[in-house]
Amino acid sequence: MEKLLEVKNLNVTFETHGGTVQAIRDVSFDLHRGETLAVVGESGSGKSVMTKSVMRLLADNGNIKHGEILYHYEDGTIVDIAKLRDGEMHKIRGAEIAMVFQDPMTSLNPTMTIGKQIMEPIMKHQNLSKKDARQKAIELISMVKIDRPTKRMKQYPHEFSGGMRQRIVIAVALACNPNILICDEPTTALDVTIQAQIIDLIKELQQQTKAAVIFITHDLGVVANIADRVAVMYAGKICEIGTSSDVFYTPAHPYTWGLLASKPNTDNLGEKLYSIPGTPPNLLDPPKGDAFALRSNYALELDFEEQPPMFKISDTHYAATWLLHPDAPKVEPPKVVQRRGAKKGVTNNG
Amino acid sequence: MAKNENKELILDVRNLKQYFKIKGGVIVKAVDDISFKIYKGETFGLVGESGSGKSTTGRSIIKLYEPTGGEVYYKGERITVGQHSIDEWKEQIKILKKELKLGKTENAEIIAKLEERIKTASNDNIVKPDLRQSMQMIFQDPMASLNPRMRVIDIIAEGLDVHHLFETEEERKEKVMKLLDLVGLSEDHAYRYPHEFSGGQRQRIGIARALITNPDFIIADEPISALDVSIQAQVVNLLNDLKADFGLTYLFIAHDLSMVHYISDRIAVMHLGRIVELGTSEDINYHPIHPYTRSLLSAIPQPDPDYEHSRKRIDYNKAEVDYYAGTWTEVTPGHFVLGTAEEISKWTSK
Ligand SMILES: Nc1ncnc2c1ncn2[C@@H]1O[C@H](COP(=O)(O)OP(=O)(O)OP(=O)(O)O)[C@@H](O)[C@H]1O
Ligand SMILES: Nc1ncnc2c1ncn2[C@@H]1O[C@H](COP(=O)(O)OP(=O)(O)OP(=O)(O)O)[C@@H](O)[C@H]1O
Ligand SMILES: [Mg+2]
Ligand SMILES: [Mg+2]
Numbered sequence: 001m002e003k004l005l006e007v008k009n010l011n012v013t014f015e016t017h018g019g020t021v022q023a024i025r026d027v028s029f030d031l032h033r034g035e036t037l038a039v040v041g042e043s044g045s046g047k048s049v050m051t052k053s054v055m056r057l058l059a060d061n062g063n064i065k066h067g068e069i070l071y072h073y074e075d076g077t078i079v080d081i082a083k084l085r086d087g088e089m090h091k092i093r094g095a096e097i098a099m100v101f102q103d104p105m106t107s108l109n110p111t112m113t114i115g116k117q118i119m120e121p122i123m124k125h126q127n128l129s130k131k132d133a134r135q136k137a138i139e140l141i142s143m144v145k146i147d148r149p150t151k152r153m154k155q156y157p158h159e160f161s162g163g164m165r166q167r168i169v170i171a172v173a174l175a176c177n178p179n180i181l182i183c184d185e186p187t188t189a190l191d192v193t194i195q196a197q198i199i200d201l202i203k204e205l206q207q208q209t210k211a212a213v214i215f216i217t218h219d220l221g222v223v224a225n226i227a228d229r230v231a232v233m234y235a236g237k238i239c240e241i242g243t244s245s246d247v248f249y250t251p252a253h254p255y256t257w258g259l260l261a262s263k264p265n266t267d268n269l270g271e272k273l274y275s276i277p278g279t280p281p282n283l284l285d286p287p288k289g290d291a292f293a294l295r296s297n298y299a300l301e302l303d304f305e306e307q308p309p310m311f312k313i314s315d316t317h318y319a320a321t322w323l324l325h326p327d328a329p330k331v332e333p334p335k336v337v338q339r340r341g342a343k344k345g346v347t348n349n350g
Numbered sequence: 351m352a353k354n355e356n357k358e359l360i361l362d363v364r365n366l367k368q369y370f371k372i373k374g375g376v377i378v379k380a381v382d383d384i385s386f387k388i389y390k391g392e393t394f395g396l397v398g399e400s401g402s403g404k405s406t407t408g409r410s411i412i413k414l415y416e417p418t419g420g421e422v423y424y425k426g427e428r429i430t431v432g433q434h435s436i437d438e439w440k441e442q443i444k445i446l447k448k449e450l451k452l453g454k455t456e457n458a459e460i461i462a463k464l465e466e467r468i469k470t471a472s473n474d475n476i477v478k479p480d481l482r483q484s485m486q487m488i489f490q491d492p493m494a495s496l497n498p499r500m501r502v503i504d505i506i507a508e509g510l511d512v513h514h515l516f517e518t519e520e521e522r523k524e525k526v527m528k529l530l531d532l533v534g535l536s537e538d539h540a541y542r543y544p545h546e547f548s549g550g551q552r553q554r555i556g557i558a559r560a561l562i563t564n565p566d567f568i569i570a571d572e573p574i575s576a577l578d579v580s581i582q583a584q585v586v587n588l589l590n591d592l593k594a595d596f597g598l599t600y601l602f603i604a605h606d607l608s609m610v611h612y613i614s615d616r617i618a619v620m621h622l623g624r625i626v627e628l629g630t631s632e633d634i635n636y637h638p639i640h641p642y643t644r645s646l647l648s649a650i651p652q653p654d655p656d657y658e659h660s661r662k663r664i665d666y667n668k669a670e671v672d673y674y675a676g677t678w679t680e681v682t683p684g685h686f687v688l689g690t691a692e693e694i695s696k697w698t699s700k
Contacts, residue, residue: 163400
């Protein structure tokens with residue numbers, strides 16, 4: 001499959017009063033045309049920072065310390081986004097790579113009408129006349145399933161519900177048919193029916209344009225629906241990556257086990273939900289071994305001492321835990337996780 | 351529900367209406383004549399599609415808006431009377447006065463009663479400080495609701511400051527630190543600013559802020575949708591523990607039905623400003639009646655790729671159901687649905 005993006009050994013830091021936050025620590029992955037990569041992981045694990053680095057939209061106190069972000073243009077030219085000048089980055093942002101941000105209120109301008117906000121990028125990147133841009137904007141609003149699109153053009157963000165704002169943000173991102181669409185929790189503010197429609201919409205557009213999608217979400221149900229591959233992040237690192245089937249049915253990293261065990265289902269109604277004990281590590285001073293070891297019931301001594309490499313489980317499936325070392329003792333994943341593998345193909349939720 | 355009869359009523363919402371006038375004279379009926387009761391110690395889930403009026407309901411109850419119509423009682427006291435009712439009474443008085451002039455002397459007494467009613471209504475509509483302390487809201491959009499120029503410690507302590515709930519600076523700090531710990535943040539987070547946090551971390555700041563005044567009733571507007579699964583489990587366990595330990599009551603607004611199912615005692619399903627179905631968590635999840643509820647349930651994503659790829663969603667055609675023709679009908683004890691007799695017999699026979 002044709003590569004669109006290669007991220008190699010990315011390190012991102014933030015300077016703060018308390019010191020240097022190591023938000024992304026040596027992350028590598030590839031993204032191919034037409035595929036959907038879901039990124040899951042704990043709050044604060046670096047999902048947004050990783051994707052904002054790709055867009056070169058880090059906060060002022062943020063730095064790409066090390067690593068490459070290679071973008072492959074359609075004509076075969078490759079550029080390293082990490083080293084691109086701002087002027088060139090402007091050409092990529094929106095037109096080649098577009099992003100739907102996590103917080104819809106901060107990505108919409110509260111003092112500007114919805115119509116104007118959708119028309120602006122269209123006019124900038126697609127050289128359309130004002131009239132055509134207006135027509136396109138109305139189409140986009142109805143495409144993301146908002147009623148009375150012509151009237152909506154004149155409204156302001158605060159007159160929209162949370163979910164409607166988010167759909168507007170999606171419309172803005174789709175305005176220029178990007179090659180890579182990054183969606184940072186695009187559906188968390190949406191109810192399940194609209195969520196399903198938006199996901200179908202993203203899939204449909206992807207079919208048409210063969211765009212690649214990076215989809216950040218907390219909802220493992222959505223991941224199961226949309227993802228071809230899944231990357232699991234913890235403390236600024238990818239701790240497991242594989243096909244959707246690899247990660248959901250035969251997960252290998254103890255953090256992934258914990259994640260899959262915390263979802264409510266019919267087996268645990270009325271019981272306390274499983275929650276991973278402890279708090280995430282301090283990224284001002286990350287632990288030297290597997291950052292998850294402190295919170296894991298499965299940690300080996302070595303996990304505290306030395307960062308485990310990405311072990312290859314299959315051609316598609318990798319995970320960073322010493323449990324995968326040939327000499328490691330054999331451990332049994334939690335029962336809920338074992339059941340997943342056994343029940344493959346059968347839902348565990350009514 | 352028979353069980354509720356001897357339970358203490360905490361919130362009683364009667365015929366609440368919240369309309370907004372938008373540009374061009376259009377009126378948005380965000381909440382249109384909804385009624386429900388919440389009992390002490392229960393978690394009442396409110397679900398429904400984006401834009402159906404869930405947040406508006408919460409905001410009207412906590413008096414961020416002046417409701418268009420209806421009444422809200424909190425712990426037996428009326429806290430809200432819709433402007434419509436007051437206007438209606440004023441109209442009645444006008445007519446009664448005319449008649450009085452024409453010799454209908456018995457009207458004098460009725461007029462006095464209505465005038466008294468208007469006076470108490472205006473009185474009730476004033477927000478009393480103890481209500482602010484006892485009823486709190488966790489907002490949907492964490493970034494928009496946190497003041498970017500305030501440190502986390504001061505954001506969380508705001509309720510303490512406003513209601514003078516501490517003696518010494520030391521005590522104030524201690525209370526904040528305790529809550530930070532409770533919501534899974536650490537002490538060194540107290541002196542940072544909101545932009546330095548991830549989306550999920552910000553949401554936990556919002557939760558700590560709502561909890562600090564020791565409220566009895568919390569309106570939680572999508573409190574967990576921005577959190578990752580493992581923290582969701584922590585927060586849900588936390589909300590449940592607080593409920594058990596302090597007898598807290600929740601109005602829990604969310605769209606993740608599996609989580610709402612898990613956490614709620616009773617659930618109301620909203621659509622287009624109306625409540626279309628209300629019942630116990632079991633009623634709604636296992637014996638749904640309204641086609642909208644069924645469609646919503648069929649769209650819940652499950653963390654299982656094989657299931658997701660073969661899932662069939664039930665589409666809902668709102669044109670087939672006229673909400674204004676239907677009546678609020680108790681189908682089985684405590685299980686209500688909005689529909690005509692004909693519709694309900696059709697839905698229940700399926
Ligand atoms: N401008 C900033 N200054 C300092 N630290 C930052 C800044 N932006 C992000 N961070 C830190 O970087 C880490 C990663 O944050 P990021 O927003 O990528 O998390 P996330 O995985 O997207 O979490 P969530 O699921 O909660 O959105 C966090 O520890 C966060 O506190
Ligand atoms: N201040 C306002 N002015 C005008 N219209 C408003 C205002 N607030 C909300 N609305 C409208 O009221 C309706 C209900 O909005 P609300 O925010 O209550 O929806 P919601 O159910 O919370 O949706 P979501 O799940 O997307 O958060 C929407 O049509 C919205 O556009
Ligand atoms: Mg994020
Ligand atoms: Mg809302």
